[in-house]
Amino acid sequence: MFDVDKLRADFPILSREVRGVPLVYLDSGATSQKPTQVLDAERHFYETSNAAVHRGAHALAEEATDAYEAARQTIASFVGAQVEEIVFTKNATEGINLVAYAFSNATDKARQGIEVDRRFVVGPGDSIVVTEMEHHANLIPWQELCAKTGATLKWFGLTEEGRLDISPGVIDNTTKFVSVVHQSNLLGTINPVKKIMDMAHAVGALGMVDLCQSVPHMSVNVNELGADFASWSGHKMLGPTGIGILWGKSDLLNAMPPFLSGGSMIEMVHMDHSTYAPAPQRFEAGVPMAAQAIGLARACDYLNELGMDNVFLHEQELTAYALEELAKIPGVRVIGPTDMRDRGSAVSFVVEGIHPHDVGHLMDAKGVAVRVGHHCCWPTCRRFDVPATTRITTYIYNDKSDIDQAIAGIKSAQEFFGSGIAVSA
């Protein structure tokens, strides 16, 4: 196991104060903090090798291109992928949209008589399948695809416990694509994605997994997901903002029409037509986020040094502890699984009689940073009939004392709203 106290020194922000008290950061599910090593790697690139990647032949341009492609290799290895399967995006949201647009673009082109891979053509009578626990990023792009093509959106519902209700009949012969979150950012549930991807493939559909909340927190090998595509963000795994990854099987990536078009994704350009480079270049139009790719690769190295299995164990321990402590507080209801089976470190809850926003505010007043709201899973909140939740999410730099602070914060909120009016002064 790793030494939390020691590694906290790599995160200067964790020793600051907020609202006059020491910060307790329990919002890594929204975005993680960044270790000095990652910031140094980005800066080192800017100060020594910065140049436009894939756009020049001079010494700096060569160094920059090498550094960028080496980062791609590091990130590929981190998830067991081939280097040419890794497309850099600005965030997970772009990665998911990129795949959704492959469908609408192929459909548009087919309508104009342009030859496209039929697996990406959808229309009335076809369906796309998601779940009721998707982040908006893995829901709205598919709603939009359906609105544009006349396809139908279907979804797996949820059990009371916060697990997927994998009823037969949702995936059927009309299904062209299935996209499912690996670990829910609201419920913490870890889904049996392999099983669902196999169901998709059984009816000839393609499938995608949203890895935003899994890759940062556990060892993930993309080849074991049974999926065709996957997407996640760098900023939730110690990396910089502004970088994400789309993983896709090479034959599929190369069968897709381009998404963003422009420089660096071309083969030949004439005024009236162009041809495109193979993937991943095909999907990386424009000068890329080179420094961020390099920062993210350094984040992968940092996590590898800790060991992803250790990261997972560490968080499992914290989560079990948090669930235990929450269970002791009367009036607290956890939204999502309350046992540790197939569950990650996102713990959402509501407190009877106090709005989640107020709970979060009073925790914040004690320095405890948690997220409040629908967590970009509005339909999931509706499913559990809550307007919002308060959410604790942990990472490598958290320990039990952070959970204790959170628990104390919740109790103080209960006291405050319970006793009510006496507090102001």
Next chain:
Amino acid sequence: MFDVDKLRADFPILSREVRGVPLVYLDSGATSQKPTQVLDAERHFYETSNAAVHRGAHALAEEATDAYEAARQTIASFVGAQVEEIVFTKNATEGINLVAYAFSNATDKARQGIEVDRRFVVGPGDSIVVTEMEHHANLIPWQELCAKTGATLKWFGLTEEGRLDISPGVIDNTTKFVSVVHQSNLLGTINPVKKIMDMAHAVGALGMVDLCQSVPHMSVNVNELGADFASWSGHKMLGPTGIGILWGKSDLLNAMPPFLSGGSMIEMVHMDHSTYAPAPQRFEAGVPMAAQAIGLARACDYLNELGMDNVFLHEQELTAYALEELAKIPGVRVIGPTDMRDRGSAVSFVVEGIHPHDVGHLMDAKGVAVRVGHHCCWPTCRRFDVPATTRITTYIYNDKSDIDQAIAGIKSAQEFFGSGIAVSA
């Protein structure tokens, strides 16, 4: 005027060596170097206020959101825009694609009977107009739009001198959109964009200007362009990689369907339908590149301290000098205007009997970093019947001695290839 020697201290990379000789960086048209102030601003954000922007209510999230929105304000002011007209993208390429996709998405939705703004609906019989000097980023998205909708792409050709040939009849009643580069990154030509945008508006079309090579190098007020949209990148104006700007008139941005969809761009989300936030949020799905926005705002401050008029004058001087010196070398042909009228600092040339790639390589061997190739303007190269060019581009940290080095590099290439075989050993 500013002191080049002094400000070079802000750019540590400029004092490094490449290939065993001091670096002379003349490739800022591809990407600029970054001053310490910009790198510090990014790092300061990460080390003190990093949190997911627009996604939380705790103290850090508030600070991060404030910093991000303050950056938007700084950047808006830099080009005379309203803050709600500024959309953050990952680069200029994304900004142009965003507008192109407004057309294809609106067209798709209209076909499905969804109400959309008719100005964004295109099809057979409609035309989109660009020019023969566009960067691929402002050409291929429009080719793709035409391929998907059946609209026709038209373009203004170029004069021998490298100016736009604004013939009547290119923009006509079929025109729905006109997109033109402000300053060519290959030729250096500064185009009369106001005149062209007025022509577009006269036939009821909307118009866009690619500001990639103008905003970094001269004072630009978006209201004086006569355009509806504009796009540019941060990395060419001292900012970080991974950030760009789309400027658009608010009423148009709000009339456009979303592009990337997901978190933070929504108003209400149900499983089967969603509604969208107003611009700019509508176009900023996912956790944004906050640190990069803050870095770019600091770059604007840096440029403001120098004064954009001074930046322009400085580069005009360097460009005039470079053109003069190039004219003295027999066998050198400048591609683009050879006088200083309406011309910026990109200077492309070919050397008789030596391939541009070899010229660039031999300049690089002397430490002079210039770009070779088609500069993402392949059709422009074809127009001038050159396979590629060698290109000098300058910025605030260059001075005449850098140009002298470039000239010496060209001469050495001529000697090398002229005398030929005696050199190796």
Next chain:
Amino acid sequence: MSEDLYQEIILDHYKNPRGKKVEIDSLAQSYQVNPTCGDEVTVEVGQNPDGTLLVSYDGQGCSISQASASVMSELINGKTPAEAAPIQEAFMELMKSKGQLEPDEEVLEDAIAFAGVSKYPARIKCALISWMALSDAQIKAQLTATTTTRSG
């Protein structure tokens, strides 16, 4: 702890909301939602025979949004559009003040309790949501101060 945010007045309005779900003869209504947290409010406006405003609201959300709606209904109910306008403006001003403004109790009455909210950017929307719904409903019902002036 958070005294600046959770004033006695706010907690009182939160626990004992005034004017919530009152049946009125409404001329227009406005539904508003805070997309970041899911707070929702619907405000209805009508007009008494003497030309003064009738206001009712319904919604769910945090203490700030609920108390603000209650205070809003108490302050605006029975005022003419012309009397309401400066109160509405003053409240908007206060919310934009980042804690820098000393609120005018003459004008804002109980609403001065929200001065502290303006220091918390993420909570300002909570306090404003019902007031924004009110303005929107007034516009739809043509019961704004300017409309009155024009037609009067």
Next chain:
Amino acid sequence: MSEDLYQEIILDHYKNPRGKKVEIDSLAQSYQVNPTCGDEVTVEVGQNPDGTLLVSYDGQGCSISQASASVMSELINGKTPAEAAPIQEAFMELMKSKGQLEPDEEVLEDAIAFAGVSKYPARIKCALISWMALSDAQIKAQLTATTTTRSG
């Protein structure tokens, strides 16, 4: 200056290209382009009655790409596919070596001059483009070593 890149052999082939635009009875051709710089090359392959390869090329580009095509045509012309294969492989190897490999002159002859190119990532494509076109044309014409082996 750049001695490692611009070897005497390279400049000689650049100035006096061998086998360029030779008329041959071609079985297949391949057009390749380097999208970053616009270098283009077309390679045609045919077969002599004795089964050896006939190679011709045309194209435009920098000294490295042109010299490499010339060296390639000189090396491969008149070799059987089986004889050509190890040369082609050795050249690919050399180009991937980042300057770390001592090329085998027995196998590569004039092509050893390109050893230095492998130190310049942006120029490797220039040296490889004609060789890639050759392989592609051979596959199209079914004149690769394995094909020969299989059918023979």
